[in-house]
Amino acid sequence: MAIEEVLSSKGRVRILRILSNIGELNISEIARRAGLNYTTTNEHLIALERSGLILHKKFGRIRIFRFNESNPRAEMVRKLVDLWEQTK
Amino acid sequence: MRQHFSVFKDESKLDINYVPSRLPHRDTQLNLLNQFFRSVIETPGKTAQRALITGNIGTGKTVLSQHFGLQVIKEARDKSVNLYYVHVNCRECKGSLFMILHQVISKFHPNFPRRGYSATEILQMLIQVLDAKNVFVILALDELDALIRNEGSDPLYNLSRIQEGRLNAPQRLSLICILRETGYLDSLDPSTRSTLQRNIIRLEEYSKSQLRDILNDRVDMAFRPSAVPSSVVDFVAELASSEGGDARYAIELLWRAGKHADILQLPAISPENVRTAAASVYPTVRKDEVLSLGVHEKLFLLGVARYFKQIGSAYVSVGAAEEAYAVVCEEYGRKRLRHTQLWKYMKDLAASGIIETKPSGTGQRGQTFMISLPKVPAEDLERELVKFLSVLRR
Numbered sequence: 001m002a003i004e005e006v007l008s009s010k011g012r013v014r015i016l017r018i019l020s021n022i023g024e025l026n027i028s029e030i031a032r033r034a035g036l037n038y039t040t041t042n043e044h045l046i047a048l049e050r051s052g053l054i055l056h057k058k059f060g061r062i063r064i065f066r067f068n069e070s071n072p073r074a075e076m077v078r079k080l081v082d083l084w085e086q087t088k
Numbered sequence: 089m090r091q092h093f094s095v096f097k098d099e100s101k102l103d104i105n106y107v108p109s110r111l112p113h114r115d116t117q118l119n120l121l122n123q124f125f126r127s128v129i130e131t132p133g134k135t136a137q138r139a140l141i142t143g144n145i146g147t148g149k150t151v152l153s154q155h156f157g158l159q160v161i162k163e164a165r166d167k168s169v170n171l172y173y174v175h176v177n178c179r180e181c182k183g184s185l186f187m188i189l190h191q192v193i194s195k196f197h198p199n200f201p202r203r204g205y206s207a208t209e210i211l212q213m214l215i216q217v218l219d220a221k222n223v224f225v226i227l228a229l230d231e232l233d234a235l236i237r238n239e240g241s242d243p244l245y246n247l248s249r250i251q252e253g254r255l256n257a258p259q260r261l262s263l264i265c266i267l268r269e270t271g272y273l274d275s276l277d278p279s280t281r282s283t284l285q286r287n288i289i290r291l292e293e294y295s296k297s298q299l300r301d302i303l304n305d306r307v308d309m310a311f312r313p314s315a316v317p318s319s320v321v322d323f324v325a326e327l328a329s330s331e332g333g334d335a336r337y338a339i340e341l342l343w344r345a346g347k348h349a350d351i352l353q354l355p356a357i358s359p360e361n362v363r364t365a366a367a368s369v370y371p372t373v374r375k376d377e378v379l380s381l382g383v384h385e386k387l388f389l390l391g392v393a394r395y396f397k398q399i400g401s402a403y404v405s406v407g408a409a410e411e412a413y414a415v416v417c418e419e420y421g422r423k424r425l426r427h428t429q430l431w432k433y434m435k436d437l438a439a440s441g442i443i444e445t446k447p448s449g450t451g452q453r454g455q456t457f458m459i460s461l462p463k464v465p466a467e468d469l470e471r472e473l474v475k476f477l478s479v480l481r482r
Contacts, residue, residue: 026201057220059213061205064197 001051006077011036011044013081019054020081024066053077094312095349095357101310102343104336104376107154108309112301114152117141117289121156124287125226125262129160132169132224133258136251140265140284143291146334149266150175152291153228156264160226170223179231179440180380183238185246188229189214196221207243211250218260228264233272237439241276248283293333299325302335303342311346315356320345323359327366341365368468377440378472383480384417384425385433390473391416392443392459396466403458405448406434420480434459 006012014034019025025033031041045065048054055068068074100106111118124139141149157173164171174192181187186207193200193210196217205213218225227247229235235243244265251259265284267273273281294302300321307316324345328338342357344365349357381389391412395404404412410430417424425433434457438445442464448456461469 022199024197025199028201028204029199059216059220060209062201062213064200 001047006048006051006053009044011040012048015041015044015048016053016077017081017085019065019067020078021085024064026062026064030065093350093353093355095315095346095354096310097312097315098310099343099346101306102339102346104340107151107158108305110305111148111152111155112305113294113298114148114155114291117152117291118156118159120289121152121264122159125156125160128224128226128262129164129167129169129171132171133260136259137226137262137287138248138265138283139263139287139289140267141289141291142267142270144268144293144332144334146328146332146336146338147291147293148335149268149291150230152289153230153264153266157226157228164224170221171226172223173226173228175228175230177230177380179234181234182382182436183234183236185235185239185243186210188235188243192225192227193217196223208246211246215250215254215260219257224258224260224262226262226264228266230266232265232267233269234439236272236275241280244284245277245280248280294329294335295333296325296329299328299333299335299338303338306339306342310343311357315346315349316342317356320357320359320362323362327362337369340369344369377442378476381437382433383422383477384430385437386473386477387416387420387422388413388430388433389437389442390470390477392461393466393470393473396461397470403446403460405456405458406431407456409434409459420477422480 006016011034014036015030018030018033022033027041027045028038030045031038034041036044045054045056049056049065051073052068052071053074054065056063056065058064067078101108121139121141125137127135128137141153143149154175157175161171161173172195174195176188176191178188181191184207189207189210190200190202193214232244247261247263251257251261273284276284303321303325307321324338324341327341328334331337341362342365345357345361348361348364352361354361378386378389388409391414392404392409394416395408395412410427413430414424434443434445437443442461444460444462445457446460448454448458
């Protein structure tokens, strides 16, 4: 996935910001915090996961998403979001 | 400006949640716990252990378990075993297995969703979480009676059986059950009961001299030198020993006496301070017990207390208590709960001994329950509750 596809979507950037702040969250809570509906959130999460930036763990029916710490791109994006937040 | 003098050096050492580094007169029981859970550290995952700690109020059940928890975590860390000790109070979780397990999962995933699955599912999820993190847990279920009362024997059965279906998988969940009265065990199914009763630790009430040792330890940690004369320690130990060897009562009494001494700007606690404190601490209804109640339980209790204060009778009918509660709700700007929920709360309060209920019998039209406050003056209860509820007014 090209970088513009990740960073040009408000929804995806919001999700990345939330995961960067909170660490890990389930989909409903991400949707609530991002102000998006469930389906849209799910689509963004699938796209972000495909790009390797985030990953999920499944516990029963619950999916918990977080940044993919083993991916250097994910680390860079996370740092970018953190820096952006800190220097507001 | 006049300098404020306090007899306290560090009040937190008298706090109910403080776990001291030394547990006087509980060495044998601590060793026993260590023996029971030895295998959890030495051969992690091979076996899961269960133990039961019983004893009266203030005999050190909670502190024994927590102290053991701190010790065992340290030992596990030294041996590079990924072991956690999680202490959960079942009463604070309203006796719900779901809330208890959610609290455990929250240790590993702080934002784990609260809704959308059942208690059986969350138990499976807990094991999955433990597997994913490769951790072992000793779960201490404090005030287990609340769980048994609310959900019967199923939760304990499920907790102890969940791992039996996992052949060759690591055993990740060990249990410490903490229970005041062993009578509750009779309501469990025989197999759960027998597994729990295999490793049982009974805590006897503290004697006067044992209480004195405990108090002396706390005095050294919490008070300035010579702020608590030995005669005062003796007096407090004497009072607590007559209340059934209740160490928690003794420590709270000491704390309150210290507060009274501070108010009067005394350099040391006097026996008179202890007497004043004793009049304000009721061994059967304590600060932590009232504090752990929900808002509406507090409001209901406040309604009952005010009713008794105004009317001066020994019993109040459920209907009249609900009316008094409605008035209190209005005062605190809360929407009143309906009868069914209040009835549940009333049962909980009766089970914890704060109120007593009995069927109305003859002389009362229709059938209802009568509520009484057996152990604490209405006025004192009202004062305590108003203090706790003051946050609602802000």
